[in-house]
Amino acid sequence: MLIDSHVNLHAPQFDDDREAVIARARTAGVGLMVNICDRVSNFAAVRAIADEPDIWCTVGCHPHEAKEDPDLPPGRLIELAADPRVVGIGECGLDFHYDLSPRDVQAKVFRAHVAAARESGLPLVVHSREADEVMGEILEAEFARGPFRLLMHCYTSGAELARRCAAMGAWFSVSGIATFKAAEDVRAVIEAMPADRIIVETDCPYLAPIPHRGRRNEPAYLPHVLAKLAEVRGWSLDEAERRTEDAFFALFDRIPRP
Template identity: 60%
Template sequence: MLVDSHVNLHGERYADDLDDVLSRAESAGVTAMLAISDELASTDEIRAIVGDRPNIWRSVGVHPHHAKDYADLSAETLIKLAEDPKVVGIGECGLDFHYEYSERELQEPVFRAHIAAARETGLPLIIHSRNADDVMASILQEEYAKGPFVPLLHCYTGGPELATVALNMGGYVAFSGIITFKKADDVRAVAAMVPIDRILVETDCPFLAPIPHRGRRNEPAYLPHVADCLAEIKGVSRDEIDRTTTDAFFNLFTRAERPT
C-alpha cells in the first residue's frame, strides 16, 4: 500500500478520465490519497470529487499564488470549513518567492491565518515553500512559540536547514517525483538526512511526473517511481518504504481513518 499525500484532482486536467485515473492508481498499489485545496473557490468541486469515495480525503486552504485573492482570509473561515470530517489538513499554503503571483506582503498574513487554523484545529499544516527558506523558517519558529502545530513541508526542494526546523517541531517532509530528476542531487541529499519515519511520498499530480514519465501529465499511478527512488536513497527495500511512508501519513493525518 502507498498513500499519495498530495494530489490535485480538480480542474480540467482530469475532467474526462478521473475514474480511470483512480482505477490505475489502485492497480498500482496507491490505495489512498489526499486531495489538496488550492483556493477556497475550489472547495465545492474538491468536496464533490472526494464525496463518499473510501480512502480519499481533502484539505482546505489557499495556495500562495492565490493569496492576492484572499487578502482578508481569517483563521475562523478555515476552521469552519475544516469541520467536515473528510477534511484532514490545512493548506496548501505558504510562501512562493519564485513566481510571486501574489506579492510577498500579501502572502505572509494569509499564511499566518492558516497557521492559526492548524493550531486551533490540531490538523497538519501543509506547506508550500519556494525560494523562501529563511523567511519560512522565521515565521514557523515565531508562530510555534505562540502555540504548537504540526508542519508538513510538501514537495520539498529546500535546504536542510528549513527541513530541520520543521522536524524539530515534530513535522514531516514529503518528496515528489523531483527526487527522480537527474539534476536533483540536492533534493536527494535532504531526503537522505530526513528520518525515514518522518517522510511522506506524493505526486503533486498533475505536475512533476517522475522519470520515466517526465513531461507527461502526472497521476497517482506513478507514485511507485517516487517510492523506488526513495528506497534507493535510503538503502532499504520498497516494502519498507511502503510501510514507513504509509505509517507516517496516518501518524500525521490522524483524522484520516486507516483502511483495515
C-alpha cells in the same frame, strides 16, 4: 498500502478522464489519496472528489492564490475543516519564485492557515519555494506562540530549512523531483530527513517522475517515487512502503487506518 499524500484531482487537466485516472491509481496499488485545496473559493470542487471512500481532502489557499482572499480569517478555514472528509489545512505557504501574490499578502494568509491548524489540530500542508529564510522565521515565530503539526510538502528547499523544520517535529513529503537526474541536492536532503516522518506524493498533474517526466502526472506513477525514496534511504521497497504508511497515519490522524 501506497498512499498519495498530495493530488490535485480537481485540476482541469483531469476533466476528460478523471474517473479513469482514479481507476488506474487503484490498479497501481494506491489505496488512499488526499486531494489538496488550492483556494477556498474552489473548495466545493475539491471536496466533491473526496466523496470517494479512498479519497480525502484539505482546505486552504495556495500562495499563488493568496491575493484572491487577502483577509482570509482562520475561522473560515476552521469552519470548512469541520467536514469529516477534511484532513488538513492547506496547501499554504510562500512562493517567492513566481510571486503571483504580493509577498506581504502571502505571509498574512499563511499565518491565518497556521492559526487554523493550531486551533483545529489538523496538520498544516506547507508550500515553500525560494523563501527559506522567511519561511523558517514565520514557522518558528508561530510555533513559539503554540505548537501545531506541519508537513513540508514536495520538499525541495535547503538543508538548513529542513533542519529548522525537523526541530519543530515537521513531516516531509517526497515527490517525483527526487527522480530527476539533476536533483542531487534534493536527494541529499532526503537522505537526512527524520526516518519516521517521511511520506510520498505525486503532486499530480505536475512533476511526473522519471520515466514519465514531461507528461501529465497521475497517482498511478507513485511507485516510481517510492522506489527512488527506498534507493536514497537504503530501504527495501517493503520497508519504504511500511515506513511512509506509518508516517502518513501518524500525521493525518483524522483518517482511520484500515
